[in-house]
Amino acid sequence: MIPIDGLAVLTAAEMRSAEQAAMIGDVTEASLMDRAGAAIAQAVARLAAGREVLVLCGPGNNGGDGYIAAAELKRRGLAVRVAASEAPRSDDARRVAAFWPDAVESLERAEPAPVLVDAIFGTGLSRSPSAVVEHALARLTDAAWLRIAVDLPTGIATDTGKVLGKTPRFDVTLALGAVKPSHVLQPAASLMGQVRLLDIGVPTKSSARILARPILPQPDATSHKYNRGMVAIVAGSMSGASELAALATLRAGAGYVLHLASGDVSASAAPHAIVRRNYTADALNEDRIGAVVIGPGLGRNDDASDRLEAALASGRPLVIDGDALRLVAVETLAAHDGRKILTPHGGEFTHLFGEVTDDKLSATRRAAQQSGGVVVHKGADTVIAAPDGRAILCPEASPWLSTAGTGDVLAGAIGAMLAAGLEPLAAAEAGVWLHAQAARACGKAFIADDLADALSAVRG
Numbered sequence: 001m002i003p004i005d006g007l008a009v010l011t012a013a014e015m016r017s018a019e020q021a022a023m024i025g026d027v028t029e030a031s032l033m034d035r036a037g038a039a040i041a042q043a044v045a046r047l048a049a050g051r052e053v054l055v056l057c058g059p060g061n062n063g064g065d066g067y068i069a070a071a072e073l074k075r076r077g078l079a080v081r082v083a084a085s086e087a088p089r090s091d092d093a094r095r096v097a098a099f100w101p102d103a104v105e106s107l108e109r110a111e112p113a114p115v116l117v118d119a120i121f122g123t124g125l126s127r128s129p130s131a132v133v134e135h136a137l138a139r140l141t142d143a144a145w146l147r148i149a150v151d152l153p154t155g156i157a158t159d160t161g162k163v164l165g166k167t168p169r170f171d172v173t174l175a176l177g178a179v180k181p182s183h184v185l186q187p188a189a190s191l192m193g194q195v196r197l198l199d200i201g202v203p204t205k206s207s208a209r210i211l212a213r214p215i216l217p218q219p220d221a222t223s224h225k226y227n228r229g230m231v232a233i234v235a236g237s238m239s240g241a242s243e244l245a246a247l248a249t250l251r252a253g254a255g256y257v258l259h260l261a262s263g264d265v266s267a268s269a270a271p272h273a274i275v276r277r278n279y280t281a282d283a284l285n286e287d288r289i290g291a292v293v294i295g296p297g298l299g300r301n302d303d304a305s306d307r308l309e310a311a312l313a314s315g316r317p318l319v320i321d322g323d324a325l326r327l328v329a330v331e332t333l334a335a336h337d338g339r340k341i342l343t344p345h346g347g348e349f350t351h352l353f354g355e356v357t358d359d360k361l362s363a364t365r366r367a368a369q370q371s372g373g374v375v376v377h378k379g380a381d382t383v384i385a386a387p388d389g390r391a392i393l394c395p396e397a398s399p400w401l402s403t404a405g406t407g408d409v410l411a412g413a414i415g416a417m418l419a420a421g422l423e424p425l426a427a428a429e430a431g432v433w434l435h436a437q438a439a440r441a442c443g444k445a446f447i448a449d450d451l452a453d454a455l456s457a458v459r460g
């Protein structure tokens with residue numbers, strides 16, 4: 001059971017191609033299923049810790065995995081029963097169903113067991129499961145002490161994060177061969193519990209992967225405040241949000257943060273480490289600025305539009321967030337040839353790029369390609385995509401991030417990484433990773449100020 005950080009993410013079709021490519025020499029579909037069944041049995045045996053196991057098997061190869069695992073668990077001496085929704089239909093499933101030496105119970109009438117293993121449908125699900133299957137699955141998972149899904153919980157579409165029927169909540173999902181988009185995309189991911197990979201020896205390659213601990217820029221003996229990363233935060237009508245972004249930028253490791261606002265630019269305001277100056281378009285032409293963050297608290301008036309135009313014209317690497325995403329047009333972004341990172345939440349994404357009609361991974365990749373920038377499509381399932389198609393899927397860090405100001409903190413953290421010299425995709429990943437770590441460190445009911453402060457401790 002391998003933690004999924006940094007692992008390749010494959011769609012159902014990519015997984016099928018990877019399986020085909022792996023079938024050389026004595027590796028066959030049957031031997032892959034045998035490996036999958038053995039790996040599932042080993043994982044379930046560890047998790048069940050001697051408790052009785054009920055394995056639910058469907059008609060395809062997901063069911064096939066279930067039959068092999070059940071037979072192996074029985075061989076290991078565990079109390080195991082098998083219930084099926086229907087007879088096996090695929091050749092491989094028929095072959096391995098014969099390994100199960102006992103009677104197969106009817107799914108509708110099966111009595112519950114403390115450990116429930118769902119091997120009804122996996123990546124081959126093509127429509128909602130029948131009401132009979134859904135009802136039995138709900139009844140048996142409700143009564144179980146531990147619920148384990150094989151590859152994917154029954155009822156989940158592999159590539160989109162969509163839940164096609166009524167899928168119950170699981171404690172553990174054992175991804176076979178590779179992580180699939182729905183292991184991270186919502187709402188599916190929220191039903192999976194802990195997701196762990198079972199390696200079955202299929203080499204996987206993909207331009208999409210799971211968020212991983214980044215290599216963060218570190219200061220050394222040659223560092224000074226400017227080469228650590230100088231970030232300009234362009235403020236607007238709500239300076240609280242831009243102040244939060246500025247604080248986060250410093251706490252994420254930037255050497256110098258310039259907060260550019262209008263009106264009362266009070267030098268005595270805390271934290272004193274933020275340098276506060278009056279906004280002028282010229283201020284953005286300072287050569288040493290490594291990144292400009294624009295959007296948190298910017299407002300949407302004419303001043304805001306002028307500032308956005310100046311930021312785009314400055315030639316500095318940009319983090320475009322919040323209100324700036326409401327003011328800018330995709331065509332303007334496409335015509336701008338500098339480095340840029342856009343950080344829309346769902347509403348801002350729809351405003352800029354239109355409704356997501358397929359899935360978040362595909363839509364974010366398209367948005368990155370259209371805009372020419374790295375897009376950080378935020379949410380409980382943040383997806384980061386680069387114009388060249390590389391993508392990073394981020395499992396939910398903490399439901400407590402759903403509070404005002406956390407987006408400003410993220411924009412600041414990403415700005416710090418960009419100014420420190422990371423390329424935009426790496427800067428976005430590092431910022432999202434730091435933000436997630438800080439959220440975990442903060443526990444529950446934290447506020448965005450706490451989150452910004454926590455960045456220092458998790459910076460590593």
Ligand SMILES: NC(=O)C1=CN([C@@H]2O[C@H](COP(=O)(O)OP(=O)(O)OC[C@H]3O[C@@H](n4cnc5c(N)ncnc54)[C@H](OP(=O)(O)O)[C@@H]3O)[C@@H](O)[C@H]2O)[C@@H](O)CC1
Nearest residue numbers: 032033060061062121122123124125126127128129151177
């Ligand atoms: N990754 C790997 O390398 C390996 C993967 N392996 C395993 O294979 C799994 C994928 O197997 P799979 O393609 O046979 O799909 P699976 O999910 O068992 O279901 C397909 C069957 O269900 C049917 N069906 C579909 N929807 C339905 C519905 N709503 N209600 C009723 N029926 C429905 C569909 O028939 P249909 O009616 O759509 O023609 C078909 O008969 C994968 O998740 C993993 O567990 C390992 O064994 C080997 C290595």
Ligand SMILES: [K+]
Nearest residue numbers: 118121150152
């Ligand atoms: K399953």
